[in-house]
Amino acid sequence: MRILIVEDDPPLAQYIRKGLEQEKYIVDVAHDGAVAIEVASRSKYDALVLDLSLPGLDGTGVLQEIRESQSDVPVLVLTARNKLEDRVTVLNMGADDYLVKPFSFSELSARLRALLRRHKQAVNPTIKYADLEVNTAQRVATRNGKRIDLTSKEFMLLEYLMRNSGHKVSRAMIVEHVWNLNFDTMTNVVDVYINYLRKKVDEGAEKKLIHTVRGVGYQFGEGREIA
Numbered sequence: 001m002r003i004l005i006v007e008d009d010p011p012l013a014q015y016i017r018k019g020l021e022q023e024k025y026i027v028d029v030a031h032d033g034a035v036a037i038e039v040a041s042r043s044k045y046d047a048l049v050l051d052l053s054l055p056g057l058d059g060t061g062v063l064q065e066i067r068e069s070q071s072d073v074p075v076l077v078l079t080a081r082n083k084l085e086d087r088v089t090v091l092n093m094g095a096d097d098y099l100v101k102p103f104s105f106s107e108l109s110a111r112l113r114a115l116l117r118r119h120k121q122a123v124n125p126t127i128k129y130a131d132l133e134v135n136t137a138q139r140v141a142t143r144n145g146k147r148i149d150l151t152s153k154e155f156m157l158l159e160y161l162m163r164n165s166g167h168k169v170s171r172a173m174i175v176e177h178v179w180n181l182n183f184d185t186m187t188n189v190v191d192v193y194i195n196y197l198r199k200k201v202d203e204g205a206e207k208k209l210i211h212t213v214r215g216v217g218y219q220f221g222e223g224r225e226i227a
Contacts, residue, residue, distance in 0.1 A: 001046045001116060002026045002177060006036040006062060007078070008054050016049065016078075019105045020112075026177055033057030037065050043177070044163040045073055047115055049108070052079040052090070060090060067094040074115040078103065127162050130207060130222060134159060141201075148200050153178065157193050158201065161210065161220035170217040194218060 003025050007013040010031065017027045028043070030036035033054045040048070048066070052059035063075060077090050080101045087098050096118075097111050125137035131144045139155055141148040150158065156178045161169070171190040179189070194210060202208045211219050 002028070002044070003047050003049065003112070004036065004040060004045045005029045005049045006031075006033070006054065006059070007049070007051045008032060009051075016105070016108070019109065023109060028176075031055075033059065033062045036062050040066060040071070040073075041069070042167070043173075046119070047074045047076065047112060049076050049078050049112070050095075052077060052081055052086070060093065063090060063093050063095060072119075074119045076108075076112055076115060078108065127159065129162055129165055129209065129220070131205075132162075132201065132209060134162060143201060143205065150197075150200065153193060154196055154200070158197055161197075161218065165220045168213045168216050168219050172217075174217065190217075 001024075003020055005013050005016050005020075005027060007016065007029065008031050013029045013031065017029055020027045028039060028045075030039050031054075034057050036048075036050075036054075037057070050059050050062060054062070057065075059077065059079065063077075066073065066075065074096045075094065076097045076099060077095045078099050078101065079086070081087075082100045091098060096115050099108060099111060125135055127134045127136065132141070133143070134141045134155075136159060141150055141155065141158060157174065160174065160178055174190050175187075198208075198210050202210055207222055209220055209222065211221070213219050
């Protein structure tokens with residue numbers, strides 16, 4: 001599960017990030033509203049933890065743009081604003097939950113899990129592209145009706161590529177989102193796992209779906225190698 005924290009207080013953002021990472025979430029952080037919109041437009045998130053008092057574009061502006069983009073990503077508002085009218089306003093704008101600072105991390109975690117459960121039940125867990133189908137709930141992948149046996153990391157990598165189909169993703173982005181690590185330019189782990197996936201997903205198929213973007217990384221979808 002991938003979470004975006006939008007919080008302008010770096011120590012607090014880091015505290016939440018560490019807590020969620022200990023619970024095995026993949027976590028990104030944005031410290032202002034404009035960056036949050038840009039990051040959310042590039043990657044698929046399972047939930048947002050959103051502060052309202054942000055520099056530049058505030059939290060209500062972020063929420064409005066996200067909902068206007070037709071995104072149904074669950075949003076948990078985490079704010080010091082405790083007035084009833086603030087709560088009513090953001091819930092009416094499309095927030096899914098509202099938690100007032102100061103807060104208990106255990107409550108934040110519990111509310112986030114509840115949001116993710118409800119959203120998972122409401123959303124079709126199946127991702128499809130051409131003849132490739134992935135069920136993220138059952139963690140099953142098939143191509144042309146034939147099951148593909150994948151390790152946990154291979155499945156996470158394939159899901160990440162499919163959720164970003166049509167977009168170029170760098171090795172650094174893959175390492176951060178799939179392995180939850182900072183990218184080490186000396187490691188070839190991404191290339192190794194991409195080769196594993198190609199052998200299982202593309203080998204023998206008429207249409208190749210995993211493509212190299214030279215100088216950048218990789219791109220999922222129908223097409224050719226990109227120089």
